[in-house]
């Protein structure tokens with residue numbers, strides 16, 4: 001059971017299909033070219049799991065990317081408070097906001113991809129495509 005859970009995490013991090021943990025969810029491994037950032041095969045090349053389960057399925061990822069962004073800001077604020085520290089006496093808060101906005105812009109391609117990965121993992125369980133085939 002423990003192995004299964006960690007496999008699921010590894011597959012999420014490496015953006016693999018939620019059903020077989022083998023097929024790549026995105027056509028290009030690299031985020032470049034950026035215009036193909038979210039290019040995905042219609043189905044998993046390994047187990048034939050459909051990625052866009054229904055039309056407009058990916059609209060829900062907006063909430064996921066929002067949650068990831070908020071979590072990123074939260075973690076960065078804690079790290080910043082522990083290392084640099086916030087103070088009313090200087091402009092550290094403005095510096096932090098600048099760093100945070102740049103970081104979120106730079107991280108955006110990965111946030112967009114991982115929100116799709118996490119979102120699909122909510123709906124597709126391991127081995128689901130096999131169950132569909134046998135049914």
Ligand SMILES: [Zn+2]
Pocket residue numbers: 017018019020021022023044045046047048049129
């Ligand atoms: Zn698959």
